[in-house]
Amino acid sequence: xxxxxxxxxxxxxxxxxxxxxxxxxxxxxxxxxxxxxxxxxxxxxxxxxxxxxxxxxxxxxxxxxxxxxxxxxxxxxxxxxxxxxxxxxxxxxxxxxxxxxxxxxxxxxxxxxxxxxxxxxxxxxxxxxxxxxxxxxxxxxxxxxxxxxxxxxxxxxxxxxxxxxxxxxxxxxxxxxxxxxxxxxxxxxxxxxxxxxxxxxxxxxxxxxxxxxxxxxxxxxxxxxxxxxxxxxxxxxxxxxxxxxxxxxxxxxxxxxxxxxxxxxxxxxxxxxxxxxxxxxxxxxxxxxxxxxxxxxxxxxxxxxxxxxxxxxxxxxxxxxxxxxxxxxxxxxxxxxxxxxxxxxxxxxxxxxxxxxxx
Amino acid sequence: xxxxxxxxxxxxxxxxxxxxxxxxxxxxxxxxxxxxxxxxxxxxxxxxxxxxxxxxxxxxxxxxxxxxxxxxxxxxxxxxxxxxxxxxxxxxxxxxxxxxxxxxxxxxxxxxxxxxxxxxxxxxxxxxxxxxxxxxxxxxxxxxxxxxxxxxxxxxxxxxxxxxxxxxxxxxxxxxxxxxxxxxxxxxxxxxxxxxxxxxxxxxxxxxxxxxxxxxxxxxxxxxxxxxxxxxxxxxxxxxxxxxxxxxxxxxxxxxxxxxxxxxxxxxxxxxxxxxxxxxxxxxxxxxxxxxxxxxxxxxxxxxxxxxxxxxxxxxxxxxxxxxxxxxxxxxxxxxxxxxxxxxxxxxxxxxxxxxxxx
Numbered sequence: 001x002x003x004x005x006x007x008x009x010x011x012x013x014x015x016x017x018x019x020x021x022x023x024x025x026x027x028x029x030x031x032x033x034x035x036x037x038x039x040x041x042x043x044x045x046x047x048x049x050x051x052x053x054x055x056x057x058x059x060x061x062x063x064x065x066x067x068x069x070x071x072x073x074x075x076x077x078x079x080x081x082x083x084x085x086x087x088x089x090x091x092x093x094x095x096x097x098x099x100x101x102x103x104x105x106x107x108x109x110x111x112x113x114x115x116x117x118x119x120x121x122x123x124x125x126x127x128x129x130x131x132x133x134x135x136x137x138x139x140x141x142x143x144x145x146x147x148x149x150x151x152x153x154x155x156x157x158x159x160x161x162x163x164x165x166x167x168x169x170x171x172x173x174x175x176x177x178x179x180x181x182x183x184x185x186x187x188x189x190x191x192x193x194x195x196x197x198x199x200x201x202x203x204x205x206x207x208x209x210x211x212x213x214x215x216x217x218x219x220x221x222x223x224x225x226x227x228x229x230x231x232x233x234x235x236x237x238x239x240x241x242x243x244x245x246x247x248x249x250x251x252x253x254x255x256x257x258x259x260x261x262x263x264x265x266x267x268x269x270x271x272x273x274x275x276x277x278x279x280x281x282x283x284x285x286x287x288x289x290x291x292x293x294x295x296x297x298x299x300x301x302x303x304x305x306x307x308x309x310x311x312x313x314x315x316x317x318x319x320x321x322x323x324x325x326x327x328x329x330x331x332x333x334x335x336x337x338x339x340x341x342x343x344x345x346x347x348x349x350x351x352x353x354x355x356x357x358x359x
Numbered sequence: 360x361x362x363x364x365x366x367x368x369x370x371x372x373x374x375x376x377x378x379x380x381x382x383x384x385x386x387x388x389x390x391x392x393x394x395x396x397x398x399x400x401x402x403x404x405x406x407x408x409x410x411x412x413x414x415x416x417x418x419x420x421x422x423x424x425x426x427x428x429x430x431x432x433x434x435x436x437x438x439x440x441x442x443x444x445x446x447x448x449x450x451x452x453x454x455x456x457x458x459x460x461x462x463x464x465x466x467x468x469x470x471x472x473x474x475x476x477x478x479x480x481x482x483x484x485x486x487x488x489x490x491x492x493x494x495x496x497x498x499x500x501x502x503x504x505x506x507x508x509x510x511x512x513x514x515x516x517x518x519x520x521x522x523x524x525x526x527x528x529x530x531x532x533x534x535x536x537x538x539x540x541x542x543x544x545x546x547x548x549x550x551x552x553x554x555x556x557x558x559x560x561x562x563x564x565x566x567x568x569x570x571x572x573x574x575x576x577x578x579x580x581x582x583x584x585x586x587x588x589x590x591x592x593x594x595x596x597x598x599x600x601x602x603x604x605x606x607x608x609x610x611x612x613x614x615x616x617x618x619x620x621x622x623x624x625x626x627x628x629x630x631x632x633x634x635x636x637x638x639x640x641x642x643x644x645x646x647x648x649x650x651x652x653x654x655x656x657x658x659x660x661x662x663x664x665x666x667x668x669x670x671x672x673x674x675x676x677x678x679x680x681x682x683x684x685x686x687x688x689x690x691x692x693x694x695x696x697x698x699x700x701x702x703x704x705x706x707x708x709x710x711x712x713x714x715x716x717x718x
Contacts, residue, residue, distance in 0.1 A: 092563060092702075093559065093563060094697075094701060095555075095556035095559070095694065097554075097697075098556060098560075098694055098697040098701060101651060101694055101695055101696075101697035101698045102697045102700070104651060104698045105698055105700065137556075139554060139555045139556050140555070141502065141528075141576075141578070143500065143531045152527060154527055155563065156527065157527045162526060166526075167521060167523075167525075167526070167530045167531070168511060168513055168515065168516045168533075168535035168536075169500075169532065169533030169535045170530075170531040170533060171526045171528060171529075171530060171531070172526070172530070172531060173528065174527075174529060174555075174559050174562075175528065175559055175563075176526075176527035176528045176562075177526070177528045195456075196454075196499070196500050196533075197454035197456055197457060197496075197498050200452065200454070200496070201457075203533075204452060204513070204514065204534075206515060219500070292460060292463060333460075335456045335457055335460055336460055337460075338453075338456075338460035338461045339460045339461065339464055340464060341464065342451060342453060342457060342461065343451075
């Protein structure tokens with residue numbers, strides 16, 4: 001198994017063991033055990049200007065087994081630690097949904113998946129580790145394609161090396177890819193793409209070769225595993241990341257969540273990519289390229305007004321984009337460039353943007 | 360380029376040419392040209408008991424350029440023929456959305472994508488060919504994994520052979536995979552899976568090796584490209600196809616659409632896989648395996664009552680499943696098996712089902 005993954009695995013196992021030992025010691029000392037975890041309440045979520053993302057403040061909460069209102073969450077958390085330990089020891093992965101159902105066999109019940117998701121988030125805060133690292137994944141999948149050689153670490157594939165451009169429809173970003181190591185990379189940048197159609201267009205037009213780019217398809221809002229992978233490409237390989245979405249508040253915010261993270265995941269530090277850049281479709285592009293547009297509806301406008309006040313949008317670049325959208329009251333999809341022929345977006349728009357952004 | 364794909368390409372180009380010649384001849388003969396196409400109206404959609412799927416009846420409609428009510432659709436169809444010819448000649452692919460936008464540059468306007476989709480469906484009926492074969496794809500993507508060697512035919516990958524188990528998170532089913540040829544197959548069956556979590560579980564538990572299965576993830580209702588691929592695996596390679604969905608009317612109907620097709624695609628013959636089998640989660644399984652369930656809501660019940668009358672559900676097997684669901688008024692997800700441990704579904708449920716079905 002690759003070194004980094006194995007190190008992280010040992011670290012998590014050690015932390016779970018120390019959590020258990022700590023509980024045992026409290027019991028041996030004749031006390032009702034308690035667990036202290038960082039508070040994820042909105043009062044403790046702050047935007048860190050230096051890290052340029054949401055983080056948790058210093059507040060901590062206590063889960064006290066003596067307190068009748070705490071005892072359920074306390075036991076759910078202890079069971080989850082047991083479950084994660086089993087996952088790590090057997091090198092298996094699980095979905096959020098699996099966790100919800102798996103508890104039943106142990107007499108631990110969650111009212112809903114919402115409840116088990118919250119306990120998993122508590123555990124992330126407690127271990128200061130994204131759940132992907134202890135093998136718990138969401139259902140959503142996105143895809144990747146490009147000249148990157150990875151080495152898998154998952155069972156049955158340990159040590160196997162494969163280039164991510166071996167299949168021209170792209171590779172799913174699932175548990176095995178998230179835990180893979182990067183071995184060799186011929187790409188010089190990452191382009192993150194909202195729609196599947198545009199992802200296929202970029203592959204067909206050989207953007208991976210012509211612009212030396214790793215291509216990632218988010219399929220709408222990027223799943224956390226995908227944001228995690230984007231960050232790794234940026235931090236581990238030093239690749240600049242460009243995000244290309246539809247030209248509307250929802251597309252713009254897909255970019256923002258990749259760049260600055262979400263309040264909901266404020267307890268996880270390694271999901272955001274603060275240096276990633278949104279390259280379009282900007283409201284300016286709608287004018288410059290005379291794109292076919294749709295009129296914004298009430299929801300679009302309402303969303304823009306929310307984003308205008310959002311702490312993540314408080315700089316000149318983002319304010320100007322929000323304000324121009326509000327002025328135009330029009331939106332355009334990525335695929336609107338097809339108006340000028342299928343390859344225009346790759347032959348003209350993309351190089352224009354890259355030279356504008358990369359200077 | 361692989362032989363079959365090239366043959367189909369030539370055939371489509373020849374048919375488009377003959378469509379064009381026919382129009383020219385009518386004009387040369389001093390007549391307003393007309394195009395005759397199979398009617399896709401619901402009055403002309405029949406369920407074929409022999410083919411065990413929806414097909415079009417013999418009714419045809421005329422698009423007459425002399426008729427002011429027809430002339431818009433007539434010109435849209437002619438433009439689409441031109442567009443498809445360009446796609447085929449340049450060996451490029453397009454999405455439904457691209458078609459909608461691309462028309463603008465030629466002064467052809469579609470009110471909405473719905474309108475361009477309808478013209479594309481007319482063209483499918485006219486050429487008796489699924490749009491995937493003339494390179495027009497939807498946005499949705501699903502995934503595949505298994506011991507199947509394919510040879511790609513798409514630009515940049517012509518003749519390249521890759522095994523579909525080379526990436527343990529699975530391969531996206533996109534344009535390039537749909538146009539690939541099957542070279543060698545070590546699998547003996549296909550298992551189609553509704554949820555991404557279960558797809559990953561099956562890979563992790565090595566179902567592809569232990570049960571010699573190609574695994575396909577539909578991600579909800581299977582996109583047409585995926586149904587097309589499933590049929591090819593069944594017809595070209597003779598592999599039996601088993602469909603594993605959530606135990607509710609929606610999951611059951613995901614299986615049915617793969618098996619018998621949808622009325623909406625009645626004009627396409629090669630999307631259905633009549634010999635595919637739904638293996639669960641059956642309502643019987645909910646009882647037998649004491650699965651954790653949710654109560655059905657009003658929409659579930661309403662849907663079941665619709666399906667009870669649906670022509671595709673008029674045999675003993677399907678009627679009994681619908682009636683048992685209606686009696687139980689409970690539903691269970693695929694992942695509910697996690698109640699018995701993460702691997703129970705693969706270690707116990709799957710072999711039980713396969714021996715029941717395969718005898």
